[in-house]
Amino acid sequence: MSEKEKKTNEGERKEGFGHISRREFLRDAGLVIGGSTMGSIAFASETEAQQQVKESDVAKDPCSEESADITTIELTVNGGKYGFRVEPHWSLRQLLRDEIGLTSPKDWCGGHGACGSCTVIMNGRPVLSCLTLACECDGAIIETAEGIAKAKHPIIQSYIKWNAFQCGYCTPGFVTTAKALLDRNPDPTEADVRDALAGNLCRCGTYQQHPPAVLEAAEALKRK
Amino acid sequence: MKTWKKFAHVNAGTVDEAASILKAGKAAIIAGGTDILGTMRFEILPDYPEILVNIKTISDLDYIKEESGMLRIGALTRLEDIAKSDVVSAKYTALAEAAHRTASPHIREMGTIGGNICQLTRCWYFRNPDNRFNCLRKGGRTCYAMAGDNRYHSIFGAVKKCLAVNPSDTAPALVALNARIKTNKRLINAEQFWDVAVPGSTILDMDEIVTEIQVPTPTKGMKSSFIKFAIRKSIDFPIVNCAAMVGKKDARICLNAVHNKPYRALKSEELIKGKSINEKNADAAGAAAVEKARALPGDRNKWKIQIARTMVKRAILACA
C-alpha cells in the first residue's frame, strides 16, 4: 500500500468508525485508553499520545446506566495501563476486542473453551479469554499476540519462516500459548511443545509446523 | 459469541462470606469458571444464578504441601500446578497424571481441583443449550438418554433413574488414592463425595464449599497410575478412565465415566491384591471389573464395556 493510499484508508476508517480509529491509534501508540468515562478513571501516566485522543475517538460508555453492578478495574495490557468500568457479564475477550480494539483474541468455538483461539497470557498463564470474566481481571497483567509482535519476540519470525499458518485465524492463539511456554520453559523438548499446544485447534491443519517453529524460537531466544 | 445474561458478581473475602451468600439462594460459586460460565452462557439449566460468588479472591486456598504423612491441596489449586508438581508426580502419580490428562492445557491453567470434582455431568441431553431437554437432573421427569442416543452413557445402570456419567478425571484418582475432601462443614471420604443431585454431582449442601483435598501418602511399595480413553488425546472428556493404586498388600481401582459416580472395581481389587502384576492377572482383574456391566437396550454403549475392561488392565499394569 502506498503512503497516500494508506492515509486515505485511515481517513475513511476514522470517519466511519469511532472504534476503529481508536484501535488504529492504540496500535500505533502502543497504549492506553479505556471505557469512555476516562476522565474519572485513574491512568498510570498521561503521555503525549494520550493527550492527542479526541473526544470523538472515544466510544460511548458501554456500561448501561442502570446497571448497579459496575466495577472499576485496572489492568496492564501489552505493557500499557488501562482503567475500565465493566459489568459482571463481560468476558475478557469482549473487553480486549471491543474496548481496546485488540482483535487477536478470536472466537472460533463460540465460547465453549474448546478451541484455544481466544488465548491470551494472563499473569504468565495461557488462558481462554472467552471464559474469563473481565471484572475478575483487576490488577492482571495481560499479553496478546499484538504485544508479542510489537516486542519483536522471535516466535513471530519463526512462525513466518515455518509457515505455521494458512488462513491465520488460529495463529494468535498458538502464538500466545507458545510464548507462555517459552517464558516458563526456555528449553522445551518437542514433546513439551506438543503438550503445551494440545488445546489449540487449527482448521487448516498446520499442526506439524508448530513444534519446529517454537523450538527454533527457543533457540533464537537463547542466542539473544 | 453468545454473551451472558446479566448477573451480579461478588468477590468473596472468606469462605464463610461465600457460604452465607450461597445460603441466601440463587447464587453460584465461580472458581476457575470453565464449567459454570459454559453452563450459563448456553443457559443449560432452568435457573440462571442471580449472583456469582468469586472465591478466587479468598486467600490461602491455593497450595500443595506434604506434611505428616499427607498431601494437602488447596481447593483453588490449578490443575496444571498439580500436574507439574514434583511431589505429586513422584508419590501420587495417579493424581498428577489425571490432572495432566484433564481437558486442554488452557483449561488446566484456569480450572481448579475443587471445580474439577464438583463439575456437572457432560450428558449431551443435560448440556443441550437453552435447557432444551429439561431432564431429571434439572427437576424434569425424564432421562432422555434412556430412549435416546446413549452411546456415552452408563454401563452400570442408572442412579435415581439418571444414566449420565461423571466426567471428572481427578475423581477416580482421588478414590484410588483413598483421599478425603474437606469442606467448610466436614471431611468426606472421596468415595462418598459424589451423588446424583439436581443439578449437582456431589453430596454437598447448598452452602457447602470444598476447601481442601487430603491424600494420605501411599505406603511403601504402593504405586499408582491413571489412564484415560478419549476420542482425542487432548481436550476431550473421558469415554472411560481408570485410576489404580496397587502394591503387595493392597489394591484400589476406580473407573470413571462409566456410571453416575466414580465406580470402584472391588472385585478386581480382590483379584490383584497380593498377586504379581502381569499380563494374565491384570487381564483377569479387567474382566472382573466389568462383570456387572450391561449395555443399554440397543447396545449403543456396549463398546464402553470392552474399553473399561482394558483400562483396568492397563492401569494395573502401569503399577508394576
Ligand code: FES
Ligand atoms: S473461543 Fe474457543 S476457546 Fe475461547
Ligand code: FES
Ligand atoms: S491456519 Fe487456518 S485455522 Fe489454523
